[in-house]
Amino acid sequence: MAGINTNNRVKTAVFKFTCCAGCQFALLYFFDQLPETLELLDFVYFKMARRKELDEPYDLALIEGGISTPEHIEQLKRIRKQAKILVAFGACAAHGGVPSIKDWQRELAVEARVYPDPLLISSIKVSPVDEFVKVDHYLRGCPIDEVEFMELIRSIAAGKKPYIREHPVCVECKLRNNICILLMREGVQESMCLGPVTRAGCRAVCTSNMRACFGCRGPMSNPNIPEMVRTFKGKGFSPKDIEMRFTEYSGLSNEFSEGARAYYGRKAPYYRRKAA
Amino acid sequence: MAEKHHITAGKPLEKQIKIDYLARTEGEAGIYALVSDREVKELKFNIWEPARFFEGFLVGRMYYEVHDLVSRICGICPVSHMTTALRALEKATGVIVSEQTKTLRRILSRSQVMASHIIHLYMLAVPDYMNYESILPVVSEYPDIFKRFLRMKTAANNLTAVIGGRALHTMTAIFGGFTRIPPQKQLIEAADSLKKIKDDALETVRFIANLPIPEFYSENIYVSLKGVDAYPVNEGLLASTSGLAVSEDEYRKHFAERQLPYTNAKYSSLEGKDSFMVGALARINQNFNLLSSDAKAISEEVGFKVPNHNPYLNNLAQAIEIVDCIDDCTSLIDKLHLREEKPSYIIKAGEAGAITEAPRGLLYHSYRVSKDGVIEKADIVTPTAHNAFNIEKDLNLLLPTISHMDVDTITMRCEELIRAYDPCFSCSVH
Ligand code: SF4
Ligand code: SF4
Ligand code: SF4
Numbered sequence: 001m002a003g004i005n006t007n008n009r010v011k012t013a014v015f016k017f018t019c020c021a022g023c024q025f026a027l028l029y030f031f032d033q034l035p036e037t038l039e040l041l042d043f044v045y046f047k048m049a050r051r052k053e054l055d056e057p058y059d060l061a062l063i064e065g066g067i068s069t070p071e072h073i074e075q076l077k078r079i080r081k082q083a084k085i086l087v088a089f090g091a092c093a094a095h096g097g098v099p100s101i102k103d104w105q106r107e108l109a110v111e112a113r114v115y116p117d118p119l120l121i122s123s124i125k126v127s128p129v130d131e132f133v134k135v136d137h138y139l140r141g142c143p144i145d146e147v148e149f150m151e152l153i154r155s156i157a158a159g160k161k162p163y164i165r166e167h168p169v170c171v172e173c174k175l176r177n178n179i180c181i182l183l184m185r186e187g188v189q190e191s192m193c194l195g196p197v198t199r200a201g202c203r204a205v206c207t208s209n210m211r212a213c214f215g216c217r218g219p220m221s222n223p224n225i226p227e228m229v230r231t232f233k234g235k236g237f238s239p240k241d242i243e244m245r246f247t248e249y250s251g252l253s254n255e256f257s258e259g260a261r262a263y264y265g266r267k268a269p270y271y272r273r274k275a276a
Numbered sequence: 277m278a279e280k281h282h283i284t285a286g287k288p289l290e291k292q293i294k295i296d297y298l299a300r301t302e303g304e305a306g307i308y309a310l311v312s313d314r315e316v317k318e319l320k321f322n323i324w325e326p327a328r329f330f331e332g333f334l335v336g337r338m339y340y341e342v343h344d345l346v347s348r349i350c351g352i353c354p355v356s357h358m359t360t361a362l363r364a365l366e367k368a369t370g371v372i373v374s375e376q377t378k379t380l381r382r383i384l385s386r387s388q389v390m391a392s393h394i395i396h397l398y399m400l401a402v403p404d405y406m407n408y409e410s411i412l413p414v415v416s417e418y419p420d421i422f423k424r425f426l427r428m429k430t431a432a433n434n435l436t437a438v439i440g441g442r443a444l445h446t447m448t449a450i451f452g453g454f455t456r457i458p459p460q461k462q463l464i465e466a467a468d469s470l471k472k473i474k475d476d477a478l479e480t481v482r483f484i485a486n487l488p489i490p491e492f493y494s495e496n497i498y499v500s501l502k503g504v505d506a507y508p509v510n511e512g513l514l515a516s517t518s519g520l521a522v523s524e525d526e527y528r529k530h531f532a533e534r535q536l537p538y539t540n541a542k543y544s545s546l547e548g549k550d551s552f553m554v555g556a557l558a559r560i561n562q563n564f565n566l567l568s569s570d571a572k573a574i575s576e577e578v579g580f581k582v583p584n585h586n587p588y589l590n591n592l593a594q595a596i597e598i599v600d601c602i603d604d605c606t607s608l609i610d611k612l613h614l615r616e617e618k619p620s621y622i623i624k625a626g627e628a629g630a631i632t633e634a635p636r637g638l639l640y641h642s643y644r645v646s647k648d649g650v651i652e653k654a655d656i657v658t659p660t661a662h663n664a665f666n667i668e669k670d671l672n673l674l675l676p677t678i679s680h681m682d683v684d685t686i687t688m689r690c691e692e693l694i695r696a697y698d699p700c701f702s703c704s705v706h
Binding site: 123 | 302340341350411450537648
């Protein structure tokens, strides 16, 4: 633990917006694996773990979930004012995650399939956190990865910049000596691997289990989306398959929404992102 | 967060119970109650968790991705959503999976039930009874309890990871089977670590049984799957203590949902009127004879008898189930001779539903699929959505019996009751 002043614990607040709570739940999973890292955090607000709300200021806000109600926007802005460091915690916060699939369809049609009276439900399009506030760090993935979490927390505690990877999952996949399933298996949906355009940091956990990367960590820096689309097309996947793959976990990112649209021929999703 | 009672001239003493955001549960909910002397004037159990519209946006998606997407309904029971969706979709499209796949799914499901129960008991429910506001002080003041918790959790998580690829949001289970069959050696090692926590599990039952759990009698209708020759997990008869005993295909004939203005979770009712309870207590009340002999023995040792009508004892039922899960998984793994197999199928149109027992109880998924494998309709009802109406019923029953106590105690009792149900608000508003 060289370099980290363990007396100087980071006052941390965990907030949940629209999501499955899996990423904050992962913190409870890390309890036995990363005790020294969790020791660095002093949770002043963490609803799933403690009843008492300490009326104390915090430095670090971990934001889990996408933004999907007008109240969320207000709360998020209040948190931003308070926190020195704001982290988008998981795919939902970073890119809208699974719930943002809704944004690719007509809002009211989706809502009316679920509720007899959708007007009683307060809901807007799902957006990533950075649509409304500045995000200092992204901890991507659905769910987040423990090693990357450790890197982030230790860096914050030590006051240095965390090393968050920008290269594709393929690099980590190769480092693990995996046989490439994109090349090896023909036509099976299970070979539709987004690894070449997805940001690493998960230690290629899916492909190591013979499962195609579905892009939960969002785009790497500078991905070649048109080539990825051509590759899938060449392997016989349908426009529908390709649209589905790009919109599962991080479809609201500019890069992946481009991938989804490139083939499907739809002008734009109903949801429009601000130009990056 | 409890507010002080207020006195209005000429009126009996009224107490206001207000919890805006219930802690140590998954997701977001609160209660508002106004009680006067032995009378509930107003009660609202408000699940304000934001709606995610899974049943809405799944329409138009492909059959092969549904199980992954629905597993993101819940970070605590993703395996249940996954397995239920897979079974419903396979049924809808006439795909038959191997016995090996069924067994692996059963072990995977039970490993998740174990992990979920362990975390619920130690981290979410128990601090109440030990007079702590979180597990954090337990770590230093009762290191033995905390270490026991970690040992158990690690063993359960490890089993999930061996089969599923990782402990949270597994990825190996897919439509038709698995992408990767776990190495037999790793599975046997996982079973060995389960055997090592057997004593911890028995100790957990004794520990929970000795907590100051309130006496409270509420005769509920219990609904769960009923097993024939094995404790129900992913299949069984849909049964209730009020006499229902039908196949899962009949679910929609007997269970209805309605939307209420003050909560985002739809309320389920049986035969259009009754509330009912699902979960560990419901399962044990209906399947006690199918528990492992050690699970039965420890129940007897701590004096737990069925039918049991104290909803707070759902916690004890969970502890007993952990013992049964260990026995079930280890004996299944001992008998298992794994062989490599790859899913293969032809997709066709169809519609079907499936019911499984998630950690928190009855979970229903139903889908209609087009001939091209596109989802045309999705219907999901989760355990906490099933329980929401009954939680409100129980609060109504409980409040008059404790209305003489001070507001803080009443608030605490209500919280404990709700937490005993082990609710997951994320699931309930999926
Ligand atoms: S990113 Fe995934 S695991 Fe994390 S909260 Fe969202 S859905 Fe859950
Ligand atoms: S399997 Fe996927 S992640 Fe791995 S090398 Fe191939 S394309 Fe890249
Ligand atoms: S391999 Fe892809 S889908 Fe799997 S965790 Fe990594 S980024 Fe996410």
